Amino acid sequence: MKGNGWRLTATFIAVLVIIPLVIVLVSLFNPEREIWQHLLEYVLPGLFGNTLKLVLGVAIGVTLLGVSLAWLTAVCEFPGRRFFSWALLLPLAVPAYVTAFVYVALLDFAGPLQTLLREFAGGPVVFPPIRSAGGVILVMVLALYPYVYLLARNAFLTQGKQALEVAQSLGYSRKSGFFKVALPLARPWIISGLMLALMETLADFGTVAVFNYDTFTTAIYKTWFGMFSLQGASQLASVLIVLVFALIVAEQMSRRGLRFTQAGRHTRMDRVVLSGYNAWLASGFAALVLLVAFIIPVMQLLSWSAKVFVQDFDARYVEFLWHSLLLGGLSAVLVVVTALLLTYAQRQHNDSWTVAMVRIATLGYAVPGAVLAVGIVIPLAWLDQQLIGTAKSWFGIDTGLILQGTLLVMLPAYLTRFLAVGYNPMDAAMQRITRNLEEASRSLGFSGLAMLRRVHLPMLRGGLLSAAALVFVDVMKEMPITLMTRPFGWDTLAVRIFEMTSEGEWERAALPAVALVLAGLLPIALLVKHSEKS
Amino acid sequence: MLKTLLVSTMVSLAATSVSAAEVVVYSARNEQLIKPLFDAYTKDTGVEVKFITDKEGALLQRLKAEGQNTPADMLITVDAGNLWEAAKEGLLKPVQSKTLNANVPAHLRDPGNQWFGLSVRARTIFYNNQKVKPADLSTYEDLGNAKWKGRLCLRTSKKVYNQSLVAMMIAEHGAAKTEQIVKSWVANLATDPFPDDTKMLEAIAAGQCDVGIANTYYYGRLMEKKAGLPLSVFWPNQKAGGVHVNVSGAGIVKYAKHEKEAVALLEWLSSPKAQNLFADVNMEYPVNPAVKADPAVAAWGSFKQNPVNLAKAGELQAEAVKLMDRAGYR
Numbered sequence: 001m002k003g004n005g006w007r008l009t010a011t012f013i014a015v016l017v018i019i020p021l022v023i024v025l026v027s028l029f030n031p032e033r034e035i036w037q038h039l040l041e042y043v044l045p046g047l048f049g050n051t052l053k054l055v056l057g058v059a060i061g062v063t064l065l066g067v068s069l070a071w072l073t074a075v076c077e078f079p080g081r082r083f084f085s086w087a088l089l090l091p092l093a094v095p096a097y098v099t100a101f102v103y104v105a106l107l108d109f110a111g112p113l114q115t116l117l118r119e120f121a122g123g124p125v126v127f128p129p130i131r132s133a134g135g136v137i138l139v140m141v142l143a144l145y146p147y148v149y150l151l152a153r154n155a156f157l158t159q160g161k162q163a164l165e166v167a168q169s170l171g172y173s174r175k176s177g178f179f180k181v182a183l184p185l186a187r188p189w190i191i192s193g194l195m196l197a198l199m200e201t202l203a204d205f206g207t208v209a210v211f212n213y214d215t216f217t218t219a220i221y222k223t224w225f226g227m228f229s230l231q232g233a234s235q236l237a238s239v240l241i242v243l244v245f246a247l248i249v250a251e252q253m254s255r256r257g258l259r260f261t262q263a264g265r266h267t268r269m270d271r272v273v274l275s276g277y278n279a280w281l282a283s284g285f286a287a288l289v290l291l292v293a294f295i296i297p298v299m300q301l302l303s304w305s306a307k308v309f310v311q312d313f314d315a316r317y318v319e320f321l322w323h324s325l326l327l328g329g330l331s332a333v334l335v336v337v338t339a340l341l342l343t344y345a346q347r348q349h350n351d352s353w354t355v356a357m358v359r360i361a362t363l364g365y366a367v368p369g370a371v372l373a374v375g376i377v378i379p380l381a382w383l384d385q386q387l388i389g390t391a392k393s394w395f396g397i398d399t400g401l402i403l404q405g406t407l408l409v410m411l412p413a414y415l416t417r418f419l420a421v422g423y424n425p426m427d428a429a430m431q432r433i434t435r436n437l438e439e440a441s442r443s444l445g446f447s448g449l450a451m452l453r454r455v456h457l458p459m460l461r462g463g464l465l466s467a468a469a470l471v472f473v474d475v476m477k478e479m480p481i482t483l484m485t486r487p488f489g490w491d492t493l494a495v496r497i498f499e500m501t502s503e504g505e506w507e508r509a510a511l512p513a514v515a516l517v518l519a520g521l522l523p524i525a526l527l528v529k530h531s532e533k534s
Numbered sequence: 535m536l537k538t539l540l541v542s543t544m545v546s547l548a549a550t551s552v553s554a555a556e557v558v559v560y561s562a563r564n565e566q567l568i569k570p571l572f573d574a575y576t577k578d579t580g581v582e583v584k585f586i587t588d589k590e591g592a593l594l595q596r597l598k599a600e601g602q603n604t605p606a607d608m609l610i611t612v613d614a615g616n617l618w619e620a621a622k623e624g625l626l627k628p629v630q631s632k633t634l635n636a637n638v639p640a641h642l643r644d645p646g647n648q649w650f651g652l653s654v655r656a657r658t659i660f661y662n663n664q665k666v667k668p669a670d671l672s673t674y675e676d677l678g679n680a681k682w683k684g685r686l687c688l689r690t691s692k693k694v695y696n697q698s699l700v701a702m703m704i705a706e707h708g709a710a711k712t713e714q715i716v717k718s719w720v721a722n723l724a725t726d727p728f729p730d731d732t733k734m735l736e737a738i739a740a741g742q743c744d745v746g747i748a749n750t751y752y753y754g755r756l757m758e759k760k761a762g763l764p765l766s767v768f769w770p771n772q773k774a775g776g777v778h779v780n781v782s783g784a785g786i787v788k789y790a791k792h793e794k795e796a797v798a799l800l801e802w803l804s805s806p807k808a809q810n811l812f813a814d815v816n817m818e819y820p821v822n823p824a825v826k827a828d829p830a831v832a833a834w835g836s837f838k839q840n841p842v843n844l845a846k847a848g849e850l851q852a853e854a855v856k857l858m859d860r861a862g863y864r
Contacts, residue, residue: 042859108733109725110740131726212690212729212864222692225591226855228619374595381599388603400791401603483588484596488558488605491565499564499587504730504752 006345007354013338014357017416020375021241021363027234035223035232043219051215053133054140054208055198061141062197065289066148067190071178074156075164077271078282085153086528088286089146091293092470093520095477096143097206098497098513101506102297103139104130104210136213140201142293147200147470148193150527151425154462155186158432164272174272188431191251192424196470198247199366199420202240206479206501216240217368230374237371244366248359298517304510312511316491320512324476324492324519330407331414332422332472332523338415339422339467340460343430344452358423365420369480376413377484380404405487413481414471421474422467429463430456465530469523476516493519557795559585560593561610563782567816568610574811575802581795590616590694597625602789607796610652610784613694614642615701617649617783618848626785629797637804637822641843642781651781651844652803653812654819656837657699658777660753661745662738663766671768674703674778677745678718686722687734687746691858694851695731695749699778700858701850705842706775709857716861727864732756739763749780750834754817769837776840780847781821 072078073085091099105111107130117125128134163185167177183190205217216236224233274282346358364372384403391399403409433456441455457464479494486495493516500509561568565587572583588596590611597604597620609626611617620626626648634643634650642651659671670681677686689696703712724743728734731752738746739760750767757763769777784803786796802808809820814828826832 038856038859042856104729104733108737109742110733110736115740129725131728209692210729212692212727214864218692221591222855225589225694226692226697227852228591229852230591230595370589370592373592374599377596377599381601381603384603385601401600401605404600405605480592484592486586488584488586495587499566502589503564503567504732505755 004349006349007351007357009341010345010349010354010357010361013342014361016412017361017364017419019379020372020413020416021360021367023375023378024234024367024371025238025241027231028238030231031235032229032232035227035229036235039219039223039232039236047214047216047219050133050213051202054136054213054215055201057133057137058140058144058201059194059198061137062145062148063190063194065141065145066193067152067183067186069145069286069289070149070152070156071182072282072286074153075182075272076282077273078279080283080286081271084283084286084290086525087290087294088149089524089528090290090521091143092146092150092473092524093517094143094294094297095206095494095497095513095516096140096200096204097210097501098301098509098516099143099293099297100136100139100207100210101501101509102300103135105506106296106300107135131211131213133213136208136211139207139211140197140204142289143207144197144200145289145293147196148190150466150470151189151193151428152186154425154466155189155428156182158462159185188255188428189425191255192428195248195251196365196421196424199244202244202366203368205368205370220368220371224370233371234374237367241363241367245359245363248362252355252359298514301510301514301517304507305514308508308511312508317512317515320491320493320496321515321519323490324494324516327407327410327414327482327492328472328476328519328523330411331418331475332468334411334415335418335422335471336426336464336468339419339426340464342419342423343426343460344456346427347430348448362420362423364416365418367417369417369478370484372417373413373481373484376409376416376481377404380409404485407487409485410482413485414475414478417478417481418471418474421470425466425470426460426463429460429466433459462530465527469527472523473520476519555580555795556582556584557607557792557799558605559583559608559610559784560597560606560787561585561587562590562593562616563587563610563612570815571803571808571811574808575799578802579798581799583799594620594623594625597787598623604787604789605791606787607790607792608784608799609787610782612655612782613698613780613847614649614651614783614844615694615698615848615851617644617785618845619851620785621646621648622848625788627788627790627793629786629800631797631801633801634804637801637809637824639821639823641839641841642779642783642821644785644845645843649783649785650800650804651783651821653782653809653816654821654839655695655780655782656750656777656819656839657695657747657780658750658837659745659768659770660735660738660748660765661768662741662743662764664764665741665744668766668768671745671770673771673775674699674747675707675715676770677747678715678722680722682722682745684722684724685744686719687724687737687743688719688727688863689731689734689746689748690727690729691855691863693730695780696747697851697854697858698780698844698847699747700854701847702778702840702842704850704854704857705846709853713857713861716858716863720861720863735763735765739765750819750831751817753834754831767834769835771840772838776838779819779839779844781844782818 069088073081107113114127163182164177167181172180208215208218220233220236224230342358346354380403384401387402388399391397441451446454477494479498482492482494493512496512497509576582609620621644628647638650731748734746735748735753735756737743784800790796804822806825809822809825813820817831819827
């Protein structure tokens with residue numbers, strides 16, 4: 001394919017993916033003055049503070065946890081390293097809104113821990129409130145650090161030790177080698193993971209709702225559901241989209257001129273062996289994160305599930321599970337293929353137009369799901385109308401809805417939402433492949449798709465698997481789009497969780513939540529198995 | 535995989551085409567609280583009920599986008615405000631039915647007959663019976679009294695039940711006075727507002743605060759699980775106004791393809807047989823005055839309802855939301 005072909009491909013994907021976003025953005029041109037007045041005066045000031053606090057807290061938290069754990073499991077040797085290297089990915093399978101309601105239930109005033117403490121002390125006890133900025137940040141960090149962990153680990157596994165050796169040969173100590181060489185080299189991966197975590201944070205509704213913590217998203221929902229103004233809600237969402245776009249562009253600019261490639265990838269790595277105190281500190285740290293982010297929430301879910309199992313569990317769960325897996329699997333394939341095309345287009349034809357198209361195509365992840373769902377339903381309803389009209393006038397038959405309420409709607413919707421999740425790890429992986437290698441293969445007669453198949457794909461395998469696993473799990477956890485676009489009777493585990501949590505029945509939500517976690521373990525296990533081999 | 539996709543698509547394609555003996559419902563009432571009704575109806579009449587659940591706002595939006603191509607015949611919500619909004623947006627059509635008029639009291643249905651309440655959700659005061667004497671309690675408004683300083687718990691203002699409560703207060707007192715009342719509540723809060731009624735009731739029982747406002751069925755469910763909690767019901771505003779009630783209710787979609795069947799279902803839902811099922815499933819109160827509440831629910835005592843038409847809850851909801859923002863009620 002020539003340059004123009006790639007450019008067209010990127011443009012086509014971007015246009016397809018951003019139609020829903022444009023529908024949301026169009027609202028900006030017709031502001032609802034009265035509502036904006038109110039929002040500006042009473043809502044937005046506090047909201048900006050809250051959102052900023054949350055984003056900063058999550059950014060710092062996921063980077064610290066993600067990078068340190070990735071470094072420890074990729075480059076160092078300590079007791080339990082093999083176990084932790086895969087186990088630390090497990091929290092990925094637990095939706096943040098689930099971790100949230102588990103911790104609020106456990107740690108709030110009326111929860112078992114504080115009740116026990118009061119009984120023990122025989123009176124009131126001072127306990128930091130879980131329903132606070134700190135509480136939300138903690139839960140979000142626990143739920144989202146795996147994004148950074150997974151991608152940073154990929155980077156360290158392939159270059160960490162080498163980078164360290166080079167640094168040492170240049171006279172750096174091990175510590176400054178990490179900060180001066182290994183860390184900067186891993187930057188694209190770390191930033192990719194961080195971006196995913198932050199976009200997810202900005203778009204989140206479920207988690208902040210459990211804490212009643214007000215962010216941009218809660219204001220969007222309140223304007224829509226409370227004031228019946230979808231227009232006002234879309235305008236708030238547009239501001240969010242613009243903010244994220246600015247963030248992405250700023251990150252892109254800061255990376256300009258840098259190249260992140262690696263030498264060979266087959267060098268066998270010897271790990272830095274931690275000993276004594278340090279070794280146990282590393283094990284303890286990893287164990288603590290795993291305990292808090294995964295084991296405690298899952299234990300609580302299991303104990304709740306046990307209470308409601310007999311009453312709630314029935315044959316329908318097979319269907320919920322099947323639907324979840326099917327949607328996750330199909331979307332993973334679709335997103336990965338699309339993301340691959342985008343990554344490749346950018347690689348082959350790196351002009352500003354293509355780059356812009358790629359950036360635009362990955363904005364959907366930052367938009368709250370329900371708003372995005374509206375942006376998807378509107379154009380599809382229109383398309384259906386055209387199709388129905390055509391069927392009537394050409395064939396004289398009344399078809400009813402054609403596209404809506406079918407998987408043909410759901411999959412593009414997931415694509416819009418999760419393209420960033422697929423794109424980021426693949427882009428990071430692509431940056432690893434040297435131009436020299438490409439030139440060499442070109443001189444051997446490989447170009448275009450042949451180069452993709454023979455040269456790039458094998459080297460992109462890590463990024464590809466990361467992308468597929470992340471999308472698979474994310475789609476299974478997704479609620480608003482699934483709720484709004486699913487066919488009749490087509491319930492999934494996430495839908496079931498929604499029905500229970502929306503009535504405050506957290507115990508009964510535990511059963512589908514456990515099922516969701518179990519289903520999510522499968523792709524994660526595959527992912528880890530692969531990353532260990534490479 | 536591809537084959538399954540095709541089959542699934544075909545199935546859902548087939549499902550959207552028009553067939554005779556069925557009704558299609560968009561429901562904001564949860565699956566577990568609505569499916570038993572539909573199952574019973576299908577068993578009685580042979581008419582199949584297909585439904586999808588989602589949040590009200592999303593369902594309204596979907597109805598609007600689908601316009602005259604919508605497969606939906608009936609919209610069910612868990613509050614009157616959203617039904618009012620659906621009617622205002624022209625998504626529903628009026629139904630002239632003697633049965634419905636007889637079964638649903640006038641203040642629980644749309645004056646223009648576009649929607650009908652089907653079960654009553656009473657939002658009342660709950661208190662910790664070890665710390666509060668019922669004689670200390672009187673009205674919703676009184677919860678702003680200084681004697682409740684640091685003793686009041688509330689659910690978040692984002693929930694439609696609180697928005698309706700405040701909207702109905704605006705209808706009664708006017709915006710200025712209502713804002714004062716809401717401000718006085720906020721000043722009395724023992725802790726930040728809770729994400730749901732159940733968590734709030736648990737906080738009252740645990741002693742984090744002493745009084746709060748919740749829907750009765752959350753209390754019923756909680757007491758079923760934890761019978762020993764020191765929680766009691768209080769019926770406020772009995773001398774004037776009455777207890778704030780909301781409804782879970784339904785309307786017929788303007789472009790319904792099975793209008794006759796949908797109206798029949800709606801009428802059936804208001805009939806004594808369905809009313810028992812409908813309300814008992816979730817410990818709510820029947821709308822039909824001829825039907826007695828579930829014994830467990832009746833045990834909480836009888837009360838006078840606020841007789842103001844619930845259409846007000848929709849009409850004033852946006853104003854209520856803004857008012858709560860101004861009052862600092864999160």
